[in-house]
Amino acid sequence: xxxxxxxxxxxxxxxxxxxxxxxxxxxxxxxxxxxxxxxxxxxxxxxxxxxxxxxxxxxxxxxxxxxxxxxxxxxxxxxxxxxxxxxxxxxxxxxxxxxxxxxxxxxxxxxxxxxxxxxxxxxxxxxxxxxxxxxxxxxxxxxxxxxxxxxxxxxxxxxxxxxxxxxxxxxxxxxxxxxxxxxxxxxxxxxxxxxxxxxxxxxxxxxxxxxxxxxxxxxxxxxxxxxxxxxxxxxxxxxxxxxxxxxxxxxxxxxxxxxxxxxxxxxxxxxxxxxxxxxxxxxxxxxxxxxxxxxxxxxxxxxxxxxxxxxxxxxxxxxxxxxxxxxxxxxxxxxxxxxxxxxxxxxxx
Amino acid sequence: xxxxxxxxxxxxxxxxxxxxxxxxxxxxxxxxxxxxxxxxxxxxxxxxxxxxxxxxxxxxxxxxxxxxxxxxxxxxxxxxxxxxxxxxxxxxxxxxxxxxxxxxxxxxxxxxxxxxxxxxxxxxxxxxxxxxxxxxxxxxxxxxxxxxxxxxxxxxxxxxxxxxxxxxxxxxxxxxxxxxxxxxxxxxxxxxxxxxxxxxxxxxxxxxxxxxxxxxxxxxxxxxxxxxxxxxxxxxxxxxxxxxxxxxxxxxxxx
Numbered sequence: 001x002x003x004x005x006x007x008x009x010x011x012x013x014x015x016x017x018x019x020x021x022x023x024x025x026x027x028x029x030x031x032x033x034x035x036x037x038x039x040x041x042x043x044x045x046x047x048x049x050x051x052x053x054x055x056x057x058x059x060x061x062x063x064x065x066x067x068x069x070x071x072x073x074x075x076x077x078x079x080x081x082x083x084x085x086x087x088x089x090x091x092x093x094x095x096x097x098x099x100x101x102x103x104x105x106x107x108x109x110x111x112x113x114x115x116x117x118x119x120x121x122x123x124x125x126x127x128x129x130x131x132x133x134x135x136x137x138x139x140x141x142x143x144x145x146x147x148x149x150x151x152x153x154x155x156x157x158x159x160x161x162x163x164x165x166x167x168x169x170x171x172x173x174x175x176x177x178x179x180x181x182x183x184x185x186x187x188x189x190x191x192x193x194x195x196x197x198x199x200x201x202x203x204x205x206x207x208x209x210x211x212x213x214x215x216x217x218x219x220x221x222x223x224x225x226x227x228x229x230x231x232x233x234x235x236x237x238x239x240x241x242x243x244x245x246x247x248x249x250x251x252x253x254x255x256x257x258x259x260x261x262x263x264x265x266x267x268x269x270x271x272x273x274x275x276x277x278x279x280x281x282x283x284x285x286x287x288x289x290x291x292x293x294x295x296x297x298x299x300x301x302x303x304x305x306x307x308x309x310x311x312x313x314x315x316x317x318x319x320x321x322x323x324x325x326x327x328x329x330x331x332x333x334x335x336x337x338x339x340x341x342x343x344x345x346x347x348x349x
Numbered sequence: 350x351x352x353x354x355x356x357x358x359x360x361x362x363x364x365x366x367x368x369x370x371x372x373x374x375x376x377x378x379x380x381x382x383x384x385x386x387x388x389x390x391x392x393x394x395x396x397x398x399x400x401x402x403x404x405x406x407x408x409x410x411x412x413x414x415x416x417x418x419x420x421x422x423x424x425x426x427x428x429x430x431x432x433x434x435x436x437x438x439x440x441x442x443x444x445x446x447x448x449x450x451x452x453x454x455x456x457x458x459x460x461x462x463x464x465x466x467x468x469x470x471x472x473x474x475x476x477x478x479x480x481x482x483x484x485x486x487x488x489x490x491x492x493x494x495x496x497x498x499x500x501x502x503x504x505x506x507x508x509x510x511x512x513x514x515x516x517x518x519x520x521x522x523x524x525x526x527x528x529x530x531x532x533x534x535x536x537x538x539x540x541x542x543x544x545x546x547x548x549x550x551x552x553x554x555x556x557x558x559x560x561x562x563x564x565x566x567x568x569x570x571x572x573x574x575x576x577x578x579x580x581x582x583x584x585x586x587x588x589x590x591x592x593x594x595x596x597x598x599x600x601x602x603x604x
Binding site for chain 2: 101230240244246248286
């Protein structure tokens with residue numbers, strides 16, 4: 001039809017956005033229903049609604065105490081944590097991809113994950129409690145990126161962005177060596193399995209007390225990124241162009257890196273190292289709603305949340321034992337990414 | 350009220366490329382910067398835009414030193430049109446032009462209705478309004494160059510600086526884009542562009558400046574400045590002049 005060749009009408013982008021966001025939200029809701037209904041103690045949608053309603057109005061729900069415990073203390077917190085972590089990684093991935101003008105960048109490009117990993121294995125090595133381990137992981141992620149940024153800014157030769165990426169790679173591998181050293185020194189019967197398990201990513205130990213330290217930073221960082229959405233579009237242009245359009249790129253880059261690192265570190269501290277989500281979900285979101293960050297950030301957040309929730313549901317139900325999240329995201333992510341490369345290339349290059 | 354380089358030394362950190370260059374761009378006039386590869390044209394352009402820090406001398410924008418202005422202030426006065434590139438992400442053409450409004454917006458603000466109207470107007474005026482909804486990555490090189498000019502105009506600047514605006518364009522598009530650039534002077538804008546083609550300077554510029562080995566050799570009316578001997582010396586190559594039958598038009602050919 002000749003209509004197909006005609007230029008897109010003005011509203012097309014908005015229609016794509018609303019339908020993309022709506023679809024992602026529906027999938028997320030379906031994922032939540034599925035997550036509650038799968039497991040050794042299935043919770044139906046009706047029971048979930050009843051329990052939430054009774055909490056809201058302060059009346060007893062009439063459900064078995066075990067069902068309430070599953071909803072509010074076990075599965076509920078885990079579902080929320082999965083959504084928050086997935087959303088965080090996807091938003092951070094989108095931000096870093098824009099900042100580095102490269103769709104193949106993931107949230108650990110500046111060492112956030114490797115820093116958090118080192119913090120966590122140090123915590124495990126010194127037999128700290130779960131809170132200590134998570135705090136060290138969070139601090140490790142922030143410190144690693146701060147270090148990368150300081151070194152990168154001190155090197156005053158060539159392209160600032162390229163220097164930053166290279167510094168991130170170098171520091172990341174140094175931190176990786178640190179993780180290796182801690183594993184080598186660790187007690188092989190007790191600590192080493194804990195480290196290995198943590199490094200592969202899991203939400204199995206999540207309870208209600210984990211939610212606030214996760215929710216706070218993720219919300220704060222995401223809000224900052226969303227507030228800067230329009231500037232982030234311009235930041236995805238070559239440095240000189242962004243400056244000639246009136247952006248103080250140096251300060252803005254620090255703000256974006258800080259916000260994206262905050263959400264990444266919080267997620268890694270809560271769930272361990274989970275790759276692929278921050279790489280694939282922004283791609284998929286961009287494929288659906290386009291590269292404009294005002295649309296990309298909310299869509300990526302909802303899709304990332306739904307995606308990791310689905311992965312986590314699979315992780316705890318597919319086998320007798322929990323499957324580490326990092327392994328599942330890789331197994332699902334690799335073929336998916338190849339499919340994207342083959343089929344969707346035109347949309348972002 | 351001008352964009353002026355005064356006894357400017359410029360280059361990269363630790364490496365001076367050009368010295369003692371004085372050049373003035375007035376509103377309503379198109380100045381072509383002509384010179385061989387490596388002569389410092391692009392470096393001079395970027396220094397006059399404030400993208401590179403100058404080594405000596407000064408750049409004055411409407412009488413004020415460029416170095417005393419914020420990047421946003423500069424962007425409201427000078428629009429920059431880089432060489433057209435594909436870009437990493439498939440922004441809609443409309444959104445690319447809207448980015449020209451950045452310096453007119455607050456830190457957290459998005460595009461206002463007025464910003465959108467300016468962007469649509471500029472797209473229409475450059476004859477690429479029909480591309481507004483298409484991905485910037487999927488339009489042709491000539492169209493991209495026009496979109497980037499529209500983006501610079503959306504800044505509502507007083508000067509527009511273009512880096513080899515026709516470098517990667519086909520024969521027909523070169524003329525089309527150059528005519529659009531010439532039109533900018535009709536709006537009272539001062540235009541500064543670099544080019545590899547003396548004929549372009551001859552035909553479309555009000556003034557031409559020759560830059561060789563980092564020095565400004567001569568600056569004046571194209572019809573007087575551009576003669577065979579000067580071009581031979583500037584490029585270190587043989588040049589042939591082709592005269593029109595009525596002796597009013599001429600063009601140069603590299604031999």
